[in-house]
Amino acid sequence: MMLEAKDLTKRYEDGLLAVDHLNFKVEPGEIFCMFGANGAGKTTAINIFLGFIPPTEGTALIEGVDVVKEPLKSKDYISFVSENVMLYDNFTAFQNINYFAKLGGKRNLTKADYAQVLNRVGLQEEAYNMRTKKYSKGMRQKLGIAIAMVKDAPNIILDEPTAGLDPKSGQEFLKLLLELRDKGKSIFMSSHDIFRAKLIADRVAFMLKGRLVMLRTRKELEGEDLNQLYVEYMEERPEAA
Amino acid sequence: MLRDIIAKEIQDTIMSPRFIFTFLLCTILILLSVYIGINSYLAEQKEYSAAIALNKKNLESQPNYITLATTGTKINKRPVVLSTVVSGVQEAVGRVATVNVAFDPSLVDSKYSSNPVFAVFGALDLSFIVKIVLSLFAILFTYDAIVGEKERGTLKLTLSNRVPRDRLILGKAIGGFISLLIPLVIPLVLSLLILLIYPNVSLSGDDWGRIGLICVMFLIYLSVFFTLGLFVSTRTSRSSTSFLLLLFIWVTFVTIIPKAAVIVAARINPIPSVHEVTAQKDAYLQEIQKESFVEQQKFFREHPRPEKQEEIAKWNEEIRKWAEDIQQRLTAKIDEKNAAIERDYQTKMRVQQGLAVNLSRISPSSALMFSCMSLARTGISEHDRFLNSIKTYKPIFTKWINAKMMRTLNLGEGEQPKPELSDMPQFEFKPERLSESVVRILPDLALMVFLIILFFIGSYVSFLRYDVR
Numbered sequence: 180m181m182l183e184a185k186d187l188t189k190r191y192e193d194g195l196l197a198v199d200h201l202n203f204k205v206e207p208g209e210i211f212c213m214f215g216a217n218g219a220g221k222t223t224a225i226n227i228f229l230g231f232i233p234p235t236e237g238t239a240l241i242e243g244v245d246v247v248k249e250p251l252k253s254k255d256y257i258s259f260v261s262e263n264v265m266l267y268d269n270f271t272a273f274q275n276i277n278y279f280a281k282l283g284g285k286r287n288l289t290k291a292d293y294a295q296v297l298n299r300v301g302l303q304e305e306a307y308n309m310r311t312k313k314y315s316k317g318m319r320q321k322l323g324i325a326i327a328m329v330k331d332a333p334n335i336i337l338d339e340p341t342a343g344l345d346p347k348s349g350q351e352f353l354k355l356l357l358e359l360r361d362k363g364k365s366i367f368m369s370s371h372d373i374f375r376a377k378l379i380a381d382r383v384a385f386m387l388k389g390r391l392v393m394l395r396t397r398k399e400l401e402g403e404d405l406n407q408l409y410v411e412y413m414e415e416r417p418e419a420a
Numbered sequence: 421m422l423r424d425i426i427a428k429e430i431q432d433t434i435m436s437p438r439f440i441f442t443f444l445l446c447t448i449l450i451l452l453s454v455y456i457g458i459n460s461y462l463a464e465q466k467e468y469s470a471a472i473a474l475n476k477k478n479l480e481s482q483p484n485y486i487t488l489a490t491t492g493t494k495i496n497k498r499p500v501v502l503s504t505v506v507s508g509v510q511e512a513v514g515r516v517a518t519v520n521v522a523f524d525p526s527l528v529d530s531k532y533s534s535n536p537v538f539a540v541f542g543a544l545d546l547s548f549i550v551k552i553v554l555s556l557f558a559i560l561f562t563y564d565a566i567v568g569e570k571e572r573g574t575l576k577l578t579l580s581n582r583v584p585r586d587r588l589i590l591g592k593a594i595g596g597f598i599s600l601l602i603p604l605v606i607p608l609v610l611s612l613l614i615l616l617i618y619p620n621v622s623l624s625g626d627d628w629g630r631i632g633l634i635c636v637m638f639l640i641y642l643s644v645f646f647t648l649g650l651f652v653s654t655r656t657s658r659s660s661t662s663f664l665l666l667l668f669i670w671v672t673f674v675t676i677i678p679k680a681a682v683i684v685a686a687r688i689n690p691i692p693s694v695h696e697v698t699a700q701k702d703a704y705l706q707e708i709q710k711e712s713f714v715e716q717q718k719f720f721r722e723h724p725r726p727e728k729q730e731e732i733a734k735w736n737e738e739i740r741k742w743a744e745d746i747q748q749r750l751t752a753k754i755d756e757k758n759a760a761i762e763r764d765y766q767t768k769m770r771v772q773q774g775l776a777v778n779l780s781r782i783s784p785s786s787a788l789m790f791s792c793m794s795l796a797r798t799g800i801s802e803h804d805r806f807l808n809s810i811k812t813y814k815p816i817f818t819k820w821i822n823a824k825m826m827r828t829l830n831l832g833e834g835e836q837p838k839p840e841l842s843d844m845p846q847f848e849f850k851p852e853r854l855s856e857s858v859v860r861i862l863p864d865l866a867l868m869v870f871l872i873i874l875f876f877i878g879s880y881v882s883f884l885r886y887d888v889r
Contacts, residue, residue: 229580231888251582259580265573267428269435281424282581323577330581 181207181256181334181365182228186237189223189389197223199389200237205365207333210356212376213369215386221369223389225338228367229259241334255284258332262339264323268312272297272322275311276329283330293329299358300325301351317348324355335359337368341375353379373409421583422591429595433561434602442557443603449549450607451614457504457545458618464499464515465620471496471516479844484836485825492520493817495810495847497527500797501627504615505634507543508789508798517810519817519847521751524701524758525810527803546611547792550638551785552674554604555645559666561600562649564659565592566883571659575888589654589883593876597646604642608635626854630795633858637795640868641788645670647875654882673783681780689772697765704757708750715746744826751822755815762811773800784871787864794860797851801860809849816845 182205189198198220205211215221226232228239230250239246242256266275276293280286297307300321306314311322320340327335337356341349349372357379360366370376376383383400385393385408395403433439475494482488497515514527566589569575578588612631615621623631649666656662719742726735780786793799820843828837852860 226889229576231576231579251584254580254582257580259577261573261576263573265577267432267574268572269432274431278424278428279577279581282421282578282583284582326577 181205181242182211182336182367183240184224184228184237185240187224187227187234187239188236189220189227189232190235196389198227198234201386201389201391203384203391203394205334205367207365208360208363209381210360210366210368210379212380212383213367213386214371214373214376214383215369216371218388219386220389221386222338224386225259225336225367225369228257228336230254256332256334258283258327258330258335260320260323260327260335260337260340262342263316264319266311266319266322269310271308271310272302272314272325273307275322276326279326280329283326283332285329285331288329293325296325296328297322300328300355317345317352320348320352321355324352328359333364335364335366337366339369339371341370341372349375373405377405422587422594425583425588425591426595426598429592430599433596433599438560439599439603442560443606446549446554446557446603447607447610449544449553450546450604450611453544453546453549454504454611454614457507458615458621460507461499461501461504462620464503468496468499479839479841482839485821485828485839486836488839489521489821489825492518492522493844493847494518495525495813497806498849500802501621501623502630502634502796503545503798504621505546505611505631506792506796506798507545507547508793508796509800509803510798511543513803517807519810519814521818521821524762525807525814527807527810546608547634547638547789547796550604550641551788554600554638554642555674555785556670557603558600558642558645559649559663559670561596562646562653563663563666564653565596565650566653566879566886567656567662568653568659570657570886570888579888585884585886586880589650589880593647593650593879596650597643600642600646601639604638608638629854630797630857633861634792634795637788637791637861637865637868640865640872641784644784644868644871644875647872647879651875651879651882654879654886657887674785677783678780678786678789681782681786682776684779685772685776689768689775691768691772692765697761700761701758704761705754708754712746712750740826744822747822747826748819751818752815755818759811781864781867784868787867791861791864794852794857797857802852805852806849810847813845813847820845 182203184201184203187198187201188196190196197218201220201224203211203213213221213224223232224239227234228241228246230246230253233247241253244253244256246253267278270278273290273293276297277288280288280293294304294307298304302318302321302325306318311319314322323340341352353375356366356368360379360381368376368380373383377397377400380400381397383395383397384391393408471494475496478491479488479493482491495517500510503510511531514530516529517525517527519525564571566575569578579585615623615631648669649662652662652666652669653659656665719739723735723738723742726732777786777790781790790799794801824839
């Protein structure tokens with residue numbers, strides 16, 4: 180397996196139980212979508228996988244490497260795309276991708292290699308030498324996925340990658356993820372967008388108050404009423420008195 | 421990887437609008453300051469030459485030794501070429517002292533006293549620009565070094581790669597510091613070139629050595645604020661908080677601590693005012709004058725004017741000898757007493773100054789100013805050294821003029837002879853040697869290096885535990 184959470188638990192210092200005994204696996208060539216309302220624990224789980232916070236209990240494994248025991252090694256096997264891909268605004272796309280490629284251990288890539296990747300993610304050629312401060316959110320997301328592609332790690336974690344994207348950009352972005360899946364990458368994606376993610380996800384999971392409450396394959400999901408699921412798991416409701 | 425991080429940091433900073441603004445402003449200010457410094461130095465040089473010529477003319481025009489003794493000679497302070505970069509206290513303290521038999525010499529006629537407008541705005545010299553402007557830029561470059569990357573989200577993206585945190589903070593520190601140096605080094609090199617080629621400004625090897633050390637002190641000073649900025653940036657979770665906190669610390673370091681140190685030192689170790697010291701000296705002078713009058717009466721009682729004409733010459737000679745003796749004796753007593761009063765005052769003042777200096781040294785700005793002034797020879801210590809040299813010269817001059825005056829005393833026998841100046845003792849001043857200046861700046865250097873290490877270790881440790889989310 181590529182990504183695995185084993186009884187992953189995170190309780191913050193203020194007592195909040197953000198992730199509660201979370202268990203899941205993401206296989207190679209699979210898109211795994213994690214849904215949940217704000218505060219459900221999706222981002223906390225991602226932060227544990229990225230080594231930004233330690234789990235209180237349980238283990239997070241990337242390619243079998245424990246992220247707590249070997250944090251640096253585990254990062255060789257993962258690429259990350261955040262909700263709002265924020266890059267160095269004064270840099271062009273080339274400069275940004277070159278810097279992150281080097282951090283990702285790809286030192287021998289040429290401008291032509293970068294151009295090829297940028298072309299693949301659908302970025303217009305005239306944008307390659309443009310400072311990213313002028314980029315739209317859609318362009319940033321494309322550049323973010325290009326950076327992940329250049330790193331060529333076997334696993335990709337995406338935190339709400341389609342949030343705020345217009346329908347066309349969202350569609351293009353999902354298409355890219357399908358391409359990556361077809362290349363054998365395991366993709367873990369947190370999302371609010373159940374309707375859009377349903378189009379590409381091989382498996383979907385729902386988190387509620389830190390717990391994984393539902394796991395479905397795409398086939399199983401086809402028979403579900405998405406509106407009902409949304410209301411049940413995604414809508415934020417005030418706590419019952 | 422470290423090289424990539426450093427290169428990225430430099431590139432990112434250089435391409436930012438704040439760098440362009442900083443670079444332009446620094447270039448304009450540094451070049452302007454050196455230009456102003458050179459012009460001011462040349463004007464002072466001209467003034468100095470004129471004052472020397474005038475003094476010579478004045479000495480030569482004295483009709484006799486008695487008028488020369490009361491008028492005295494004027495000692496002018498030679499302008500220091502390094503005042504072009506660090507003006508120090510030069511403009512606030514006096515530049516000329518009158519040495520005569522009557523009064524204790526003191527330096528008067530400062531630039532500020534001749535034109536108080538200068539005192540309002542102060543000098544725009546290189547040390548001022550580094551102390552105020554560049555330290556502020558150091559903060560501007562670092563306040564968001566870590567917290568800004570966190571806010572933008574680039575820190576998360578960076579650390580999702582195999583990037584050790586210690587290497588990242590080190591790379592950011594080195595890259596950021598190099599970026600900060602560019603707006604300083606380029607105009608500084610241009611300024612030094614101007615100093616080198618400007619006519620009538622000649623710098624010795626010793627001066628260049630001092631300039632080199634001043635530049636090193638500038639770099640160390642900026643490193644203090646740079647590492648401070650880095651440290652605060654790793655201790656805050658919002659860049660606005662980081663900036664406000666740094667601004668507060670900057671104001672405390674640059675303005676509050678130096679001023680407060682002087683006030684606190686004056687409270688802890690009060691010293692008599694200059695008027696009180698002068699009153700003490702005047703009181704003793706009056707005492708001596710009375711004593712002189714009594715002795716004079718006694719002498720003339722015991723040595724009445726002889727009746728016989730042939731004894732007059734012998735009598736005159738006796739008077740001359742007696743007068744020379746009493747003049748030397750009383751002047752020596754006055755000098756001794758004045759020196760004792762002055763010593764006491766100077767000791768108290770030195771204790772107060774020492775306390776103020778040591779208290780203000782908590783601030784790197786004070787440490788920078790003290791060290792740069794010592795290196796440029798424009799500080800308080802050099803002023804004291806010059807004044808002490810004049811005070812050492814005073815009894816030498818007094819002894820010479822008294823001897824001359826009495827030897828040529830001609831009681832009621834026509835004109836006094838015109839002073840012969842060829843054997844008049846000349847004033848000599850030996851400025852502080854470079855090795856002495858280096859020893860003097862060691863405490864300031866040590867303090868700033870300590871702060872750099874402290875802040876860097878602080879930021880290093882904080883970043884290892886930094887919450888990047």
